[in-house]
Amino acid sequence: MSRSGLHIGIVGAGPSGCYVADAIGRKLPGVRIDIFDRLPTPFGLVRGGVAPDHQGTKNIARQFERTLGKDGVRFLGNISIGRDISYEELKAAYDVLVITIGALEDRRLGIPGENLDAVYGSGQFVAWYNGIPDGRDLDPRLDGKTVAIIGNGNVALDIARLLGKTPDELAASDLCAHARAAFESARIEDIWLIGRRGPLEASFTTAELAEFGDLARAATLVDPVQLPQTLPDGLSEEQEKVAAKNLDVLRAYAARGEQNDRPLRIHFMFHAAPVAILGAGRAREVVLERTRVENGRAVPRGETFTIQADTVISAIGYRSTPFPGLPFDAARGIVANAQGRVEPGVYTSGWCKRGPQGVVPANRADSLAVAELILADLAGHDGVGKPGAALIDALLAGRGARAVDFAGWQRINAAEVAAGQGRPREKLARLEDLLAAAAG
Numbered sequence: 001m002s003r004s005g006l007h008i009g010i011v012g013a014g015p016s017g018c019y020v021a022d023a024i025g026r027k028l029p030g031v032r033i034d035i036f037d038r039l040p041t042p043f044g045l046v047r048g049g050v051a052p053d054h055q056g057t058k059n060i061a062r063q064f065e066r067t068l069g070k071d072g073v074r075f076l077g078n079i080s081i082g083r084d085i086s087y088e089e090l091k092a093a094y095d096v097l098v099i100t101i102g103a104l105e106d107r108r109l110g111i112p113g114e115n116l117d118a119v120y121g122s123g124q125f126v127a128w129y130n131g132i133p134d135g136r137d138l139d140p141r142l143d144g145k146t147v148a149i150i151g152n153g154n155v156a157l158d159i160a161r162l163l164g165k166t167p168d169e170l171a172a173s174d175l176c177a178h179a180r181a182a183f184e185s186a187r188i189e190d191i192w193l194i195g196r197r198g199p200l201e202a203s204f205t206t207a208e209l210a211e212f213g214d215l216a217r218a219a220t221l222v223d224p225v226q227l228p229q230t231l232p233d234g235l236s237e238e239q240e241k242v243a244a245k246n247l248d249v250l251r252a253y254a255a256r257g258e259q260n261d262r263p264l265r266i267h268f269m270f271h272a273a274p275v276a277i278l279g280a281g282r283a284r285e286v287v288l289e290r291t292r293v294e295n296g297r298a299v300p301r302g303e304t305f306t307i308q309a310d311t312v313i314s315a316i317g318y319r320s321t322p323f324p325g326l327p328f329d330a331a332r333g334i335v336a337n338a339q340g341r342v343e344p345g346v347y348t349s350g351w352c353k354r355g356p357q358g359v360v361p362a363n364r365a366d367s368l369a370v371a372e373l374i375l376a377d378l379a380g381h382d383g384v385g386k387p388g389a390a391l392i393d394a395l396l397a398g399r400g401a402r403a404v405d406f407a408g409w410q411r412i413n414a415a416e417v418a419a420g421q422g423r424p425r426e427k428l429a430r431l432e433d434l435l436a437a438a439a440g
């Protein structure tokens with residue numbers, strides 16, 4: 001039985017898609033794999049999500065680059081499913097279709113004032129500073145003295161840390177030029193990092209928390225009263241380890257006191273749930289309600305207070321965005337699936353399968369598991385091929401859709417690296433500039 005005539009389509013060239021392609025390509029040499037992305041650039045969150053000052057995390061892109069460059073693998077960037085090609089057409093073209101579209105949409109706070117000017121979702125804000133074309137023109141208002149960041153995950157910490165860093169501290173990053181200019185002209189004095197539960201329940205990780213201790217100009221402030229004296233019973237061994245380490249770092253910040261010589265303060269505030277955002281036309285204040293944690297949930301204590309916030313950024317997680325026809329679990333904001341199976345011949349992996357949780361290695365494990373599932377399902381398949389590229393290329397050509405191929409991405413990459421001048425790269429953040437660079 002030969003399966004070398006099989007055509008595999010993958011929608012989304014982020015870590016999950018690249019890992020699936022790599023795993024299937026290794027196990028089934030000779031299969032043809034097409035990886036689509038709505039952007040002209042591959043690597044998903046490695047390029048567009050990972051913080052620009054965490055260059056080490058981005059090294060994994062080299063491995064993905066090798067995957068995309070392999071014989072039998074094609075990258076089709078700048079192709080949007082639902083615009084250039086439909087889900088039904090993909091199913092007609094590929095023996096196996098894998099959906100790895102990530103989670104791009106900001107979850108909503110669902111509180112009054114959320115639609116005021118100067119209120120942003122972290123997805124929008126990160127897309128802006130990381131040079132994703134949809135976010136390029138956000139031009140967020142950073143014209144006040146105070147910023148409130150809602151959420152206690154690593155994305156909230158990324159945003160606070162980047163806003164807290166000096167130009168020198170960002171010199172080795174690939175933060176986009178337009179964001180560097182905006183950060184440099186901002187005159188922020190206070191950044192609030194707001195968790196609706198306590199320090200033990202925060203989802204940020206210790207290494208990311210510890211980075212605040214090294215900031216050059218920003219003081220990190222923690223009210224010792226907000227830190228528990230002891231760990232509660234009932235935590236798993238792993239939870240206990242993480243909570244104890246986070247608590248140690250927070251205690252060290254609390255012990256530093258006010259640090260009045262610093263021009264910028266980053267305040268960790270726990271047990272405060274957002275109730276409303278106030279302001280005439282634009283955000284000026286956030287109303288918060290004090291909470292206590294009961295059975296793992298934030299329970300309001302019936303006491304509210306207000307902080308000044310000229311900019312509000314909610315970093316409370318994401319939802320996937322389905323294209324027409326894709327089975328979707330709207331309540332959870334993920335692709336409807338059972339352990340990665342969507343419908344016959346269609347699979348999913350990564351954040352759009354599980355929800356927006358876990359770093360790149362977690363998605364690797366997920367993608368390897370889905371690849372195994374696909375291989376098991378293919379065991380009875382005798383290699384009758386669907387048309388793959390032949391159908392897709394004819395449809396795209398008929399619609400005048402211009403895919404950016406791997407060589408096109410390499411030209412974008414070379415142009416960005418050359419423009420870096422001492423930085424890792426200067427990203428092209430506008431679609432037309434990316435397409436021009438891809439064309440060479």
Ligand code: NAP
Nearest residue numbers: 151152153154155156196197203315316317356357358359
């Ligand atoms: P996250 O870790 O799920 O954090 C979301 C935060 O938002 C939680 O603190 C959550 O509080 C809070 N939240 C949710 N709904 C809320 C509401 N209505 N009001 C107030 N707070 C609310 O998500 P994330 O920060 O977006 O990160 C996504 C994933 O990417 C995570 O796995 C993260 O570790 C990973 N990541 C890693 C790095 C890194 O390794 N450096 C960097 C960025 C992201 P509750 O816990 O109370 O729900």
